Amino acid sequence: MTEETKKPSRLAAWAETLRNAPDDRGVGIGRTLVLSVVVGIFAGLGAIALVSMLHFFDWLFLGKIAGVALGGPAHEPQPFNLPEATGPVRRWAVALLPALGGLATGWFVQRFAPEAAGHGTDAAIEAYHFRGGRVRPVAIPVKALATSVLIGTGGSAGCEGPITQIGAGLGSWLAGALRLPVAARRKLMAAGMGAGVGALFHAPLAGALFAAELLYRDLDLEYEVLVPAIVASVTSHTLYSRVFGFQPLFDTPQNAFGHPQMLLLYIVLALVLAQGARLYTWAFWTANDRFARSRIPAWLRPAVGGLATGLVGCLFLPALGSGYGTIQDALRFDSTWTLGAHGAAFALLAGVFLLKTATTAFSVGSGGSGGIFGPAIVCGGALGGAVGMVFATLLPSWRVPVGSFVLVGMVAFFGCAAKTPISMILMIGEMTGNYRLLVPSMWVVIIAYLLTRKVSLYRSQLPNRFEAPVHRSAIVSGTLGCLTARDVLASRRGDGRFETVTPHTPLSSLFDAFARGGQSVFPVAGPGGALSGVVARRDLESVMETDPVFRQTLLVEDLSLGRHPVARAGEPLRALLSKMDADDAEGLVVVSDETPPRPVAILTHNDIAAAYQAEIATAR
Numbered sequence: 001m002t003e004e005t006k007k008p009s010r011l012a013a014w015a016e017t018l019r020n021a022p023d024d025r026g027v028g029i030g031r032t033l034v035l036s037v038v039v040g041i042f043a044g045l046g047a048i049a050l051v052s053m054l055h056f057f058d059w060l061f062l063g064k065i066a067g068v069a070l071g072g073p074a075h076e077p078q079p080f081n082l083p084e085a086t087g088p089v090r091r092w093a094v095a096l097l098p099a100l101g102g103l104a105t106g107w108f109v110q111r112f113a114p115e116a117a118g119h120g121t122d123a124a125i126e127a128y129h130f131r132g133g134r135v136r137p138v139a140i141p142v143k144a145l146a147t148s149v150l151i152g153t154g155g156s157a158g159c160e161g162p163i164t165q166i167g168a169g170l171g172s173w174l175a176g177a178l179r180l181p182v183a184a185r186r187k188l189m190a191a192g193m194g195a196g197v198g199a200l201f202h203a204p205l206a207g208a209l210f211a212a213e214l215l216y217r218d219l220d221l222e223y224e225v226l227v228p229a230i231v232a233s234v235t236s237h238t239l240y241s242r243v244f245g246f247q248p249l250f251d252t253p254q255n256a257f258g259h260p261q262m263l264l265l266y267i268v269l270a271l272v273l274a275q276g277a278r279l280y281t282w283a284f285w286t287a288n289d290r291f292a293r294s295r296i297p298a299w300l301r302p303a304v305g306g307l308a309t310g311l312v313g314c315l316f317l318p319a320l321g322s323g324y325g326t327i328q329d330a331l332r333f334d335s336t337w338t339l340g341a342h343g344a345a346f347a348l349l350a351g352v353f354l355l356k357t358a359t360t361a362f363s364v365g366s367g368g369s370g371g372i373f374g375p376a377i378v379c380g381g382a383l384g385g386a387v388g389m390v391f392a393t394l395l396p397s398w399r400v401p402v403g404s405f406v407l408v409g410m411v412a413f414f415g416c417a418a419k420t421p422i423s424m425i426l427m428i429g430e431m432t433g434n435y436r437l438l439v440p441s442m443w444v445v446i447i448a449y450l451l452t453r454k455v456s457l458y459r460s461q462l463p464n465r466f467e468a469p470v471h472r473s474a475i476v477s478g479t480l481g482c483l484t485a486r487d488v489l490a491s492r493r494g495d496g497r498f499e500t501v502t503p504h505t506p507l508s509s510l511f512d513a514f515a516r517g518g519q520s521v522f523p524v525a526g527p528g529g530a531l532s533g534v535v536a537r538r539d540l541e542s543v544m545e546t547d548p549v550f551r552q553t554l555l556v557e558d559l560s561l562g563r564h565p566v567a568r569a570g571e572p573l574r575a576l577l578s579k580m581d582a583d584d585a586e587g588l589v590v591v592s593d594e595t596p597p598r599p600v601a602i603l604t605h606n607d608i609a610a611a612y613q614a615e616i617a618t619a620r
Helices: 003-020 026-065 091-112 121-130 139-152 160-177 182-200 204-213 223-244 262-293 301-315 324-331 339-363 373-394 402-417 421-432 438-451 469-482 485-491 507-516 537-544 573-583 605-619
Strands: 521-525 531-536 566-568 587-591 599-604
Touching: 003 026, 026 091, 026 139, 026 160, 026 182, 026 223, 091 139, 091 301, 121 160, 121 182, 121 469, 139 160, 160 182, 160 373, 182 204, 182 223, 204 223, 204 421, 262 301, 262 339, 262 373, 262 402, 262 438, 301 339, 324 339, 324 373, 324 402, 339 373, 373 402, 402 421, 402 438, 421 438, 469 573, 469 605, 485 573, 485 599, 485 605, 507 537, 521 587, 521 599, 531 537, 531 587, 573 587, 573 605, 599 605
Parallel strands: 566 587
Antiparallel strands: 521 531, 587 599
């Protein structure tokens, strides 16, 4: 064999080693770090492209054609130096643009990537749990373009869902290109999810935790994805911020928690936010289900939803677009305003909550391509600000910081609606640069989360890791490794009696015992009750063909017994199952630890299955 023919085989062997190396060892650790950085670069570039397209379409459609300037967060990225759109608001354009945007994106999505319809996060969660982390690459550009057009034409949606699906698609594509195992593909996919969110919202830590927390409804984490998600999120955030700046997304007053009696007001806020999150979730899924059941073609539904959005927008412009501009203004509320200003601000914020809930249900629930994270934190901030406004008016001596209620409302509303309370507490701090409201944020988000345990914006979330197919084998293996034969015997119902035979037992009696069906194997007890062998049903096969009269004269000691395994009380169930499978045995004889051993019990597959089910039920 020549040197030229040896090189490809060596390269193939090296690639195979790289692909299959365990994550916790040298080559595997290096692979995880390098590929997580690559995913972070891809996700950062994807976030830059998404924001750039959104900025351009917003300027073109809402700005130039409709004459609407909705504003944004203080440090909103400005990819292009575009001239300011000025002029009167054209109501006809406000009414029609969301419908036209929905029509264009509906046809485009259904034509090229139907999975890009809707908010996208559910599709990414489903891909992680049930599709081996596979996301079609075509969904990446389709999702980015469709979302940019939908929001740019006035649709009430956000970038979280799209960037989650885009980041997931990039991680899945990279893993597929390198032919990595399914477990590695899932991790890179989740890392892409966290990296996209971490970049877009200037929240690298929260983005990584969000990817691990988002997959389950209970307070559970997919901790396996944390390391690649953190590496990818830091990388994407650094790249994105190098282009658009490292400052937080929102500019907030430095309100701080310093008055314990305010916790009483925050309890009321938690109660209101929990009900608001229920309403928001109900509105979205009601619209989603009714559009799905309608006879309207799938490509036309976003246009119908867009028309409803436009009609609402004609009456109330802040219900359109991302809505971040309204929240930025609410964060700067001045407590010295007059009562009339208080009333106007309350009406504005209450209107934003109610009407933006409706327009989000129309825009995204109809199948429009956009996220529900952005509108949710806008609705939560508006509802929190409205509650704070009421307290500021009724309790002037308390000097209620309305901006703090806006911030905490953003945290708790989406945290309880999406079942991501921990990551949201961190995310709002990173998005605003204000960590001094950590105490009330923790207080309100956990109370609101407990009040909405069965409510979630994401139907693809599983209750916890016990329900996840990806962890089923690990849970089974871990449980079987923890339980021993002694545990099974201690928890088994009944007296556990079993029959033994001696070398002098007639085979006719043994045949009768097997026929009764109560026992699959019989210990052969020698002098003093010590175990001298095990007789199984197949040991009788050679005797079955002999003359029945002759069988009456044979004894157990006349059999040629096979070498059947036995079990010790301290052996784990995993080892016992391996012995039973290797011997094709229906049961195992459990022996004592003394010498010579004595038979103490018989274990069957049913006993092991019952012990496993009981352990799982106890763990839940």
